[in-house]
Amino acid sequence: MRYAKFTIMKTHTRALIIISCGLMLSAYFFPLWQILLDAPQYPEGLEMKIWLNGLSGNIAQINGLNHYIGMKFISVDDFKEFKILPYVFSALTLIGILSAALKSRKLLLTWFIGLCFFAIVGFGDFYQWEYNYGHQLNPHAAIKVEGMYYQPPLFGYKQLLNFTAGSLPDTGGLLVGLGGLLAAVALFYHPRSSSNQRS
Amino acid sequence: MKLSNYKAWIPALTLLAGSVIIGCKPGKVGSAVDEDAAKKVYVAPGKYDEIYAFMSGGFSGQVAAYGIPSGRLLKVIPVFSQNPENGYGYSEETKPMLNTSHGFVPWDDSHHPELSKTNGEDDGRWLFINGNNTPRIARINLATFKTTEILELPNIGGNHASPFCTENTEYVVGNTRFSEPLDDDKTDNPISSFKQTFKGAVSFVKVNKDNGAMNLAFQLIVPPFNYDLAHAGKGPSHDWIFFTCYNTEQAHTLLEVNASQRDKDFIMAVNWKRAEELIAAGKGTKIPAKYAHNTYNENTHTATSVIETGTQVIDVTKFPGLVYYMPCPKSPHGVDVSPDGLNIVASGKLAAVIPVFSYQKMLNAIDKKQYDGMVDGNIPVLKYEAVLHGEVKKPGLGPLHTEFDNKGYAYTTMFVSSEVVKWKVDNLEIADRIPSYYSPGHLSVVGGDSKKPFGKYLLSLNKITKDRYLPTGPELAQACQLIDIAGNKMKLLLDFPTIGEPHYAQMIPADKILKNQVKFFKLDDNKNAYVTKSEKDTKVVRNGNRVDVYMTAIRSHLAPDNIEGIKVGDEVYVHVTNLEQDWDVPHGFAIKGANNAELLIMPGETCTLKWVPGLPGIIPFYCTDFCSALHQEMQGYFRVSPAGANVPIKFSIGENPVTK
Numbered sequence: 136m137r138y139a140k141f142t143i144m145k146t147h148t149r150a151l152i153i154i155s156c157g158l159m160l161s162a163y164f165f166p167l168w169q170i171l172l173d174a175p176q177y178p179e180g181l182e183m184k185i186w187l188n189g190l191s192g193n194i195a196q197i198n199g200l201n202h203y204i205g206m207k208f209i210s211v212d213d214f215k216e217f218k219i220l221p222y223v224f225s226a227l228t229l230i231g232i233l234s235a236a237l238k239s240r241k242l243l244l245t246w247f248i249g250l251c252f253f254a255i256v257g258f259g260d261f262y263q264w265e266y267n268y269g270h271q272l273n274p275h276a277a278i279k280v281e282g283m284y285y286q287p288p289l290f291g292y293k294q295l296l297n298f299t300a301g302s303l304p305d306t307g308g309l310l311v312g313l314g315g316l317l318a319a320v321a322l323f324y325h326p327r328s329s330s331n332q333r334s
Numbered sequence: 335m336k337l338s339n340y341k342a343w344i345p346a347l348t349l350l351a352g353s354v355i356i357g358c359k360p361g362k363v364g365s366a367v368d369e370d371a372a373k374k375v376y377v378a379p380g381k382y383d384e385i386y387a388f389m390s391g392g393f394s395g396q397v398a399a400y401g402i403p404s405g406r407l408l409k410v411i412p413v414f415s416q417n418p419e420n421g422y423g424y425s426e427e428t429k430p431m432l433n434t435s436h437g438f439v440p441w442d443d444s445h446h447p448e449l450s451k452t453n454g455e456d457d458g459r460w461l462f463i464n465g466n467n468t469p470r471i472a473r474i475n476l477a478t479f480k481t482t483e484i485l486e487l488p489n490i491g492g493n494h495a496s497p498f499c500t501e502n503t504e505y506v507v508g509n510t511r512f513s514e515p516l517d518d519d520k521t522d523n524p525i526s527s528f529k530q531t532f533k534g535a536v537s538f539v540k541v542n543k544d545n546g547a548m549n550l551a552f553q554l555i556v557p558p559f560n561y562d563l564a565h566a567g568k569g570p571s572h573d574w575i576f577f578t579c580y581n582t583e584q585a586h587t588l589l590e591v592n593a594s595q596r597d598k599d600f601i602m603a604v605n606w607k608r609a610e611e612l613i614a615a616g617k618g619t620k621i622p623a624k625y626a627h628n629t630y631n632e633n634t635h636t637a638t639s640v641i642e643t644g645t646q647v648i649d650v651t652k653f654p655g656l657v658y659y660m661p662c663p664k665s666p667h668g669v670d671v672s673p674d675g676l677n678i679v680a681s682g683k684l685a686a687v688i689p690v691f692s693y694q695k696m697l698n699a700i701d702k703k704q705y706d707g708m709v710d711g712n713i714p715v716l717k718y719e720a721v722l723h724g725e726v727k728k729p730g731l732g733p734l735h736t737e738f739d740n741k742g743y744a745y746t747t748m749f750v751s752s753e754v755v756k757w758k759v760d761n762l763e764i765a766d767r768i769p770s771y772y773s774p775g776h777l778s779v780v781g782g783d784s785k786k787p788f789g790k791y792l793l794s795l796n797k798i799t800k801d802r803y804l805p806t807g808p809e810l811a812q813a814c815q816l817i818d819i820a821g822n823k824m825k826l827l828l829d830f831p832t833i834g835e836p837h838y839a840q841m842i843p844a845d846k847i848l849k850n851q852v853k854f855f856k857l858d859d860n861k862n863a864y865v866t867k868s869e870k871d872t873k874v875v876r877n878g879n880r881v882d883v884y885m886t887a888i889r890s891h892l893a894p895d896n897i898e899g900i901k902v903g904d905e906v907y908v909h910v911t912n913l914e915q916d917w918d919v920p921h922g923f924a925i926k927g928a929n930n931a932e933l934l935i936m937p938g939e940t941c942t943l944k945w946v947p948g949l950p951g952i953i954p955f956y957c958t959d960f961c962s963a964l965h966q967e968m969q970g971y972f973r974v975s976p977a978g979a980n981v982p983i984k985f986s987i988g989e990n991p992v993t994k
Binding site (some may be wrong): 195277 | 416888889890914915916917963
């Protein structure tokens with residue numbers, strides 16, 4: 136009896152999967168991540184929003200400032216990721232929906248592993264970009280500070296010369312995160328009192 | 335304490351001696367500085383003031399914006415006078431703003447700022463200001479704090495009774511301080527023909543309610559008095575506008591004496607709605623008139639000047655019911671309408687009372703034909719007693735101008751007795767008085783001439799400062815005082831110097847202005863004929879002896895920055911576009927030895943400096959606004975070759991490995 140739940144999907148599990156997939160779709164409507172910058176001269180702050188398929192915010196101003204330290208101009212066209220990500224993410228979400236539709240725990244597991252993989256690769260890629268922008272500085276830059284690199288933090292805040300740089304999840308990122316959490320619950324949480332058995 | 339201790343007696347004796355001395359002189363009102371003044375005017379660093387005050391600069395020809403209650407100067411807005419600091423009136427784009435029928439007039443005497451109104455309330459869209467000398471009305475866009483339109487008024491001598499607006503800014507008006515023959519009168523009139531050939535002309539300038547564009551709709555030809563100030567009715571009196579007249583004696587020499595003989599001059603009441611109807615019915619007479627209409631286009635960042643060639647006039651003597659005169663003691667200055675639109679307060683600067691006229695009684699007197707003679711044969715003078723609501727008795731000496739608060743009080747400046755007097759509009763009783771330093775002309779209450787005054791603060795705008803500040807030689811600062819009018823007693827809060835002469839001011843709660851503020855101009859929307867939207871499009875083009883330099887400015891370089899092939903005597907037009915698209919990143923542009931001015935270019939804007947090099951050699955140019963850490967590097971060179979040299983045009987900027 137106890138092992139039956141590994142092969143049969145309960146209604147609450149399917150509901151969790153569907154809710155999770157719904158939250159995942161918010162990635163298409165809200166930015167996932169945000170880089171926040173403020174400095175004495177920018178009390179109102181500058182921001183860069185990272186979406187599944189592009190960037191928004193004060194990119195021109197940030198590029199304008201970055202030219203002093205010789206940082207490469209940030210341009211959406213340089214990121215192949217933005218062309219691929221919407222499809223990868225759709226495929227992932229589709230697996231989730233299928234697992235609920237087909238009541239397949241195998242697919243649920245596949246989906247969850249896929250999500251974990253997506254998160255790890257995503258953050259790794261993000262880190263790599265931050266590292267490259269922060270370290271590959273033009274040697275002709277007007278402002279050169281010995282030993283200073285301008286890699287923004289992966290998560291949290293960091294002081295970079297006169298700027299406080301913050302890196303935090305945005306609305307979409309938070310909702311997707313919540314979706315991931317629900318996917319984990321769907322996979323691992325089994326209420327004991329449940330007697331909702333199928334014949 | 336022993337009584338024999340003489341030191342203990344000193345303070346007591348001093349006090350006694352002091353009171354004896356003071357006692358010998360007639361009493362004076364104390365200075366009434368509020369004990370909490372410092373707290374009330376302190377606006378902490380980084381915090382905004384509650385109110386904008388727009389003060390005319392008087393003989394400076396400009397307008398200045400101040401924050402109230404701190405009294406901090408925020409910006410001098412160039413209007414009628416050239417301003418080398420930012421190139422206004424010097425740049426090719428803005429020179430046409432100062433064109434007139436007399437040619438280029440780069441100065442004026444700006445008197446009365448007037449905020450545009452909707453339903454009788456200040457709406458924060460535009461500020462109008464009159465040029466008193468060469469008759470003009472200017473309109474400032476309060477989203478950009480730039481002068482966007484200047485309209486000259488024909489047929490008048492000094493545009494003093496201006497630019498007061500009607501309840502919904504349907505019209506702003508202008509009326510002459512110096513009556514004179516109409517411009518089209520080609521006779522070589524002697525001055526002594528004043529009574530026969532001189533005229534007054536009341537201009538009604540129509541204001542487009544969507545974009546503020548002005549045009550001279552019509553002029554009413556009125557008797558040749560000196561017209562001083564005006565205010566339109568509101569609410570029930572919406573259709574009327576009132577002007578003060580002095581010199582009803584019609585003197586043309588030694589007015590000081592000759593224009594001060596009659597006990598009463600006039601308030602001229604004009605039914606502008608009726609005038610509008612007459613014009614619509616085709617009753618106006620078209621006459622030739624030459625006047626400039628200058629418009630600044632906010633997309634091209636360029637002004638154009640058009641010389642208009644005619645207007646239409648109405649002779650008020652031919653249309654009964656259009657104009658009535660109300661007798662008013664004596665040489666009146668201000669004429670002010672209470673917020674409910676029912677009372678008209680006149681301030682006769684040589685009068686011993688403040689007469690308050692009743693709008694309702696005026697209508698009744700017109701109905702019952704309660705006349706006290708006629709002017710020019712058939713313009714009725716209404717009986718003083720018939721139109722009078724009452725008189726404020728013993729207000730002080732030299733009443734000049736009145737505004738209102740939100741609690742039923744009026745405030746009047748007393749030029750001669752140098753004070754502000756507070757009185758109740760319904761019972762005409764004096765409630766309080768406070769000294770002013772010294773000799774106030776106009777005063778300003780926040781929203782004080784509107785239908786819904788905001789109250790709280792009053793500015794007393796003074797003509798004399800004497801000992802109020804550290805002296806600066808014979809030419810002293812002009813100043814105003816900020817007075818707290820929130821309580822029963824008026825309290826002096828602050829005394830601060832101003833630009834030029836703070837002739838009159840209007841104050842408005844800051845939120846009405848803040849919500850419309852433009853932070854920078856969008857480069858994509860820049861339609862200037864010489865705009866350069868990208869550094870790769872910069873160029874230098876020679877056409878005969880005219881050279882056009884298409885230059886860009888961005889932190890921290892001007893492009894191109896090495897320009898050769900310019901020759902002595904060339905007319906070089908440098909068109910600088912500021913490519914920045916961020917808040918508060920203007921760039922300056924200056925050329926060594928330029929005979930006009932420098933430029934200050936806002937982000938997204940294009941400005942042009944004309945430069946005629948007079949000497950051969952290397953001439954540096956640079957950015958004058960400290961824009962960035964590398965501002966001091968933002969510079970370049972012209973090579974000026976002798977006239978007749980055949981050095982080809984060549985321009986460049988070093989390759990930038992960083993932005994490549």
